[in-house]
Amino acid sequence: MSSIKIENLYTAYDKADVLMDVSLAVEPGRITCLLGSNGAGKSTLIRSILGLTPPRAGRITVDGKDITGAPTHKVIGDGIACIPEGRRMFPKMTVSENLRLGAYQVRDEALIRERMERVFETFPRLAERRDQLAGTMSGGEQAMVSIGRGLMAGPRILLIDEPSLGLSPLYVKENFRIIESIRETGITVFLVEQNVRQTLAISDYGYVLSGGHLVAQGSAEDLRNDKEVYAAYFG
Numbered sequence: 018m019s020s021i022k023i024e025n026l027y028t029a030y031d032k033a034d035v036l037m038d039v040s041l042a043v044e045p046g047r048i049t050c051l052l053g054s055n056g057a058g059k060s061t062l063i064r065s066i067l068g069l070t071p072p073r074a075g076r077i078t079v080d081g082k083d084i085t086g087a088p089t090h091k092v093i094g095d096g097i098a099c100i101p102e103g104r105r106m107f108p109k110m111t112v113s114e115n116l117r118l119g120a121y122q123v124r125d126e127a128l129i130r131e132r133m134e135r136v137f138e139t140f141p142r143l144a145e146r147r148d149q150l151a152g153t154m155s156g157g158e159q160a161m162v163s164i165g166r167g168l169m170a171g172p173r174i175l176l177i178d179e180p181s182l183g184l185s186p187l188y189v190k191e192n193f194r195i196i197e198s199i200r201e202t203g204i205t206v207f208l209v210e211q212n213v214r215q216t217l218a219i220s221d222y223g224y225v226l227s228g229g230h231l232v233a234q235g236s237a238e239d240l241r242n243d244k245e246v247y248a249a250y251f252g
């Protein structure tokens with residue numbers, strides 16, 4: 018099982034510092050969450066891990082290997098997959114075609130089929146609709162396509178950016194249940210969210226980001242019960 022360690026990270030766009038001295042650990046086989054409001058810098062942290070916006074200073078290691086500023090294809094090749102916010106998928110492609118794109122680095126056709134069957138077991142609704150154009154599905158189903166596509170890469174670590182964004186409560190519940198079941202398969206999950214209550218309900222450990230600084234951390238249970246943190250950052 019894999020882990021990410023981030024040490025004293027500073028990331029900026031042009032001259033505007035967004036992340037300042039951020040240090041955190043994503044522990045193996047667990048769900049670690051990063052909570053924070055709009056503009057706190059959560060997506061920027063994911064961009065830094067993926068090498069899309071390399072940090073100005075600091076260090077990112079995966080299982081002890083330094084990936085700071087490594088090109089995105091190398092980071093993905095090292096077993097990190099990202100499910101972007103906004104359920105991005107290809108609307109004019111079928112469900113199966115969308116899933117297949119998640120395994121674009123895999124040459125072994127049998128392995129691709131095996132992974133796709135596993136995704137269909139996790140999401141029976143996608144199995145029923147495998148030949149349907151993804152753009153014609155409901156928002157919640159598109160979110161499943163997006164998670165499924167991430168799993169097709171066979172990641173050791175999954176970064177998930179705001180999976181609840183724009184979803185109805187029913188789909189939020191279902192998708193969070195699926196994220197929990199992903200942990201059961203041994204995949205390490207880093208979950209970035211604004212939805213505090215439901216995120217802490219499935220996470221093991223959490224960090225709170227505000228204005229580019231880490232302002233709180235603790236076990237999900239401690240954070241859930243921390244009235245001061247709630248009042249200051251989640252109110």
Ligand SMILES: Nc1ncnc2c1ncn2[C@@H]1O[C@H](COP(=O)(O)OP(=O)(O)OP(=O)(O)O)[C@@H](O)[C@H]1O
Binds near residue numbers: 054059
């Ligand atoms: N490409 C960019 N160029 C310049 N500034 C950016 C860029 N992307 C984000 N920012 C700025 O960086 C800050 C943090 O943005 P970021 O998207 O990381 O926050 P977030 O916590 O993910 O918020 P959200 O929940 O809205 O996605 C914001 O002030 C934003 O305006």
